[in-house]
Amino acid sequence: MPTSKDVAQAAGVAQSTVSYVLSGKRPISEKTRKKVEDAIQQLTYQPNAGARALASRRTRVIGLVIPFIPELHMASIMEFVSVIANTARLYDHDILLVTEDEGAPGLQRVVGQQICDGLILMQVEGDDERLPVVRSLHVPVVLIGIPHDPSGLVCIDADFEMAGEQCVRDLAAAGHTVISVLDWQREVVDRHVNYVERFMSGTDKAGESLGVKVLHLPGGTDRDVLAESVDKALAETTGVPAFIAPDGTVQDVLRRALSNRGLTPGKDVSVIGSATPTLAELQPIPLSTIDLRPAEVSRRAVKLICELLEANVQGPTESLQLVPTVITHRSSTLRTPPGS
Amino acid sequence: MPTSKDVAQAAGVAQSTVSYVLSGKRPISEKTRKKVEDAIQQLTYQPNAGARALASRRTRVIGLVIPFIPELHMASIMEFVSVIANTARLYDHDILLVTEDEGAPGLQRVVGQQICDGLILMQVEGDDERLPVVRSLHVPVVLIGIPHDPSGLVCIDADFEMAGEQCVRDLAAAGHTVISVLDWQREVVDRHVNYVERFMSGTDKAGESLGVKVLHLPGGTDRDVLAESVDKALAETTGVPAFIAPDGTVQDVLRRALSNRGLTPGKDVSVIGSATPTLAELQPIPLSTIDLRPAEVSRRAVKLICELLEANVQGPTESLQLVPTVITHRSSTLRTPPGS
DNA sequence: CAGCATCGTCGATACGCATCGACGAACCGA
């Protein structure tokens, strides 16, 4: 492996000059720059990351803490991961995987050993045990998800409250007067991820202001539990029933439960779920969806942390960003108020 | 951040002694070791990764090249990723994400800059364009998947041929005389991932040796295409029909197609799919599966590369490992030959 | 008790780059 010294020698300049050509931190004459760049080409020189990190105190690596995954969520997590990795490259950074299995000590490890310059935490819980550690780390950290106490933290997430509002508002506009909201699957609810509450609060506010009844029922992937919820919803509904199933994993079970009862989405019942456009179109009856914008959230998270790194932020910062959600009508919801 | 020098000072020894305590590469008296370890504790010292990499020429980081993902596969990819990350930690290594978007130059980048000591490539295609580059890199690389020409490469994958054999053998034993194999979804087939061929070859060999007819039909997630395949299979089948759907994403569509035709898996038809045990049990009719052992493949891949790193392998190595697959009966296949 | 290997520790050096101060050259206006 050639070093910058080799390049310097080949170009007939000092090693420091090579460094300045690369960093642009001092003016370099066109002539010298050309010589150096040619030498770099010829030797296929690439700067050594370790040495660079040692000298500059910057690794250009961001640690990404991925959650331990209740099986069924993996797909959506992967969406975050890949967008985050690709976006990081745009800022000339790399992503180091940190699994949640390592817990809080894992964070201290990667930061303490200076393997990375900052962290992105996914799937932050309302009362996340890692928060005290996060606050004590002297590096920028961006949380995806909003804990109960976000003071001193940089957080970003989809605007779940807006999402809840949008769903109820749209169903109400379609003429539904009773709307049933199915909970996330148990694994999520048990984690006290606070987007569940935010979503629910959004539905309730909208329901109240529009004068429609909003029911909250247990969701999850257990067929019997969901069957019970559906029956209860149907019993309490006057007019055409409407369901909101913000958890992608619940949708499959819901679809089956409705079909068992002879109900066809878009005709006898309205259903709004959460899925990517591609997946939504793939359904037998294209699913009306509330898009929680995972890609946009990911991109902004990376942007945020890179800006913090750029600004060389040391002390605690505080900020909170909510990404607007998007509701899309497909065939699983009624278009017009029935009887109009 | 304290350095090893600080530790040395606190312990009243030389910096090199601290280093030897940590690495164990020279004998240290119990007394000195104690002093040093206490100092490390008190200062909460953690070695600087950059400096360590610079001096030792080892980053203890493995690059993981994850594929660009046709949406529906993400879940299974995540399974690999998380097991790989966790296993790497057992060997005291970390995982750097490299997305396929960077292509072959990305490999040269992370290796050239010495950000990582070796690579794991997922989802290797039969005639992968990155192979020439891989062969030219002077670091250990482990491929998950088996290219057409594996010479000079270290490869590991599930034994898809065995998987195909197992499926056909079991269905034949249950009395089926005609067995229909549905292809992977188009996105996978188009990539020429060669496990498709290996699986098919396994089914054919078993079919031939057992005297049962094996049909190959287009799979994929397109409902119409799959409907056509199912109809064709039913038309050509004498006795109880049997389907093998090795692609997890095809299964959903197949299930619906069969249900539309009034066929109940385990009763009027046998179905073998591919899914993790949890997911298989979650189906309305628990799915008989062929387990392609993603976790085991991941673990072995990490083990392989860590051993290569340990052994300080420079030149090209060659090896090929196939992980045995496991077939599990649940309720979607007939238990006994019909009419017996 | 001399002679010698072994053990435990130290000091010095190298790893490859970024960065700082210094310095010569070219250029400006007076």
Next chain:
DNA sequence: TCGGTTCGTCGATGCGTATCGACGATGCTG
């Protein structure tokens, strides 16, 4: 023509660790 800039380059140093050679201390053999 001279003092003062600005521009472009160089040499030296530091970043924190691993590792090599050296060396005193200790234990053993004859």
